[in-house]
Amino acid sequence: MYRAVITIRLKRGVLNPEGRTILRALNFLGYKEVKDVDTFKCIELLVEGDDKDKIRERVEEMCRRLLANPVIHDYYIEVEKIDQ
Amino acid sequence: MYRAVITIRLKRGVLNPEGRTILRALNFLGYKEVKDVDTFKCIELLVEGDDKDKIRERVEEMCRRLLANPVIHDYYIEVEKIDQ
Secondary structure, X not given: OEXXXXXXXXXXXXXXXXXXXXXXXXXXXXXXXXXXXEEEEEEEEEEOXXXXXXXXXXXXXXXXXXHOOOOOEEEEEEEEEOOO | OEEEEEEEEEOOOOOOHHHHHHHHHHHHOOOOOEEEEXXXXXXXXXXXXXXXXXXXXXXXXXXXXXXOOOOOEEEEEEEEEOOO
């Protein structure tokens, strides 16, 4: 079994309204030391298989086909073996 | 300047409908080797200050007051110095 973690974040230059809202809220609550906020999302997959490279390739394909939007997202994938 | 990354995920036992939906969609697309999917969220703060412990304490407070819901979320915080 492998765990694959996909980190998906907006490309540089794409506005992140959620981050902007959190920044405003934190400043409003008195946390003036916070200068910028960004948010991103992680998807963790539990994948059956033996071949790490093959799994990475398949996960890459899942990202392209379903999980990420290449127009606005950058993503990277970490794959690690886990004991079950 | 410090970068604080807060990872917020649902507590064990709390249903994650987004993960469930992604799992179903991936299986449907032919990725039968995917056995489970979980999703979580990260918030990255750029924080002004010199004292790492103090910053961690403040970020902890932000989580309690605004960013996480202690009823359903677990979270952890990483703080690292960055050059600017």
